[in-house]
Amino acid sequence: MNGVRSARLVGVSRRAEPAVGTLLLLGGRSEIGLEVATRLAPGRTVVLAARRSDELETEQLRVRQAGADAVHVVEFDANAMDTHADLLRDVAERHGPIGVVVLAFGILGDQARAENDAQHALDVITTDFLAQVSVLTHASKLLRAQGSGDLVVFSSVAGVRVRRANYVYGSAKAGLDGFASGLSDSLHGSGVHLLLARPGFVIGSMTEGMTPAPLSSTPDQVADVVVAALRKRAASVWIPGTLRPVFFAMRLLPQWLWRRMPR
Numbered sequence: 001m002n003g004v005r006s007a008r009l010v011g012v013s014r015r016a017e018p019a020v021g022t023l024l025l026l027g028g029r030s031e032i033g034l035e036v037a038t039r040l041a042p043g044r045t046v047v048l049a050a051r052r053s054d055e056l057e058t059e060q061l062r063v064r065q066a067g068a069d070a071v072h073v074v075e076f077d078a079n080a081m082d083t084h085a086d087l088l089r090d091v092a093e094r095h096g097p098i099g100v101v102v103l104a105f106g107i108l109g110d111q112a113r114a115e116n117d118a119q120h121a122l123d124v125i126t127t128d129f130l131a132q133v134s135v136l137t138h139a140s141k142l143l144r145a146q147g148s149g150d151l152v153v154f155s156s157v158a159g160v161r162v163r164r165a166n167y168v169y170g171s172a173k174a175g176l177d178g179f180a181s182g183l184s185d186s187l188h189g190s191g192v193h194l195l196l197a198r199p200g201f202v203i204g205s206m207t208e209g210m211t212p213a214p215l216s217s218t219p220d221q222v223a224d225v226v227v228a229a230l231r232k233r234a235a236s237v238w239i240p241g242t243l244r245p246v247f248f249a250m251r252l253l254p255q256w257l258w259r260r261m262p263r
């Protein structure tokens with residue numbers, strides 16, 4: 001796959017560089033997130049926000065070698081939602097203004113376990129939907145006040161039409177996709193831009209041990225597409241782009257067939 005050319009950009013407004021300022025990567029050791037961060041690093045301050053932030057030497061080095069002016073780390077547990085406002089304010093005060101916020105944290109969860117263990121289902125929904133809503137609300141407020149900035153949100157084709165085989169993760173992504181789409185529209189004219197990325201199966205740590213689905217991509221291909229879409233200020237992007245018509249057609253499949261679809 002040629003990542004950039006095969007991506008499907010939606011709602012392109014005009015060509016521009018991603019907003020200047022600090023890059024905040026929430027999910028500081030996410031494979032996709034780090035690929036995006038290294039592409040945007042040259043000439044910027046980068047803040048890696050993650051759990052066990054004292055164990056981010058390799059990630060810091062990678063981003064510094066990619067050309068970042070400075071790399072900082074900050075402790076971040078997405079599920080501790082009462083910490084989000086302070087974290088964002090603190091990053092802005094110490095390293096601001098913030099140019100780009102990448103929300104790259106997430107868990108796939110164990111679908112079979114979540115079907116019988118309500119707490120596990122709630123864990124997936126908490127990290128993949130509720131925590132994202134919390135961060136996005138605080139971050140968009142902060143960027144609105146600045147009058148500029150880019151937000152990068154990772155939805156998934158899993159949320160476009162939720163499948164029986166991964167309905168817990170899929171429903172979290174469906175909720176996130178809807179929330180981010182509405183937020184994106186509410187930001188129109190504010191100077192703040194939200195990019196909603198919808199990758200298909202990405203071969204990497206999150207999907208380790210799983211057989212790649214058709215039209216899979218890699219974290220570096222996803223990052224190429226995301227950065228190109230940021231430059232075009234696209235509202236959303238499918239990765240690869242062929243997934244957009246494929247999922248349009250999949251929406252039309254009857255339920256008896258849809259429920260047999262693999263994850």
Ligand SMILES: NC(=O)c1ccc[n+]([C@@H]2O[C@H](COP(=O)([O-])OP(=O)(O)OC[C@H]3O[C@@H](n4cnc5c(N)ncnc54)[C@H](OP(=O)(O)O)[C@@H]3O)[C@@H](O)[C@H]2O)c1
Pocket residue numbers: 026027028029030031032033050051052076077078079103104105106107127154155156157198199200201202203204205206207
């Ligand atoms: N991989 C795919 O197939 C795929 C497809 C479509 C969309 N996406 C989405 O793309 C985004 C990035 O995924 P990826 O492939 O880069 O996955 P990844 O390499 O597994 O990274 C996810 C990161 O999220 C972090 N995280 C999980 N729970 C957290 C929490 N409570 N607080 C803070 N950090 C937390 C993990 O941190 P720790 O190191 O602390 O565990 C991990 O580094 C996710 O939203 C994912 O759902 C992925």
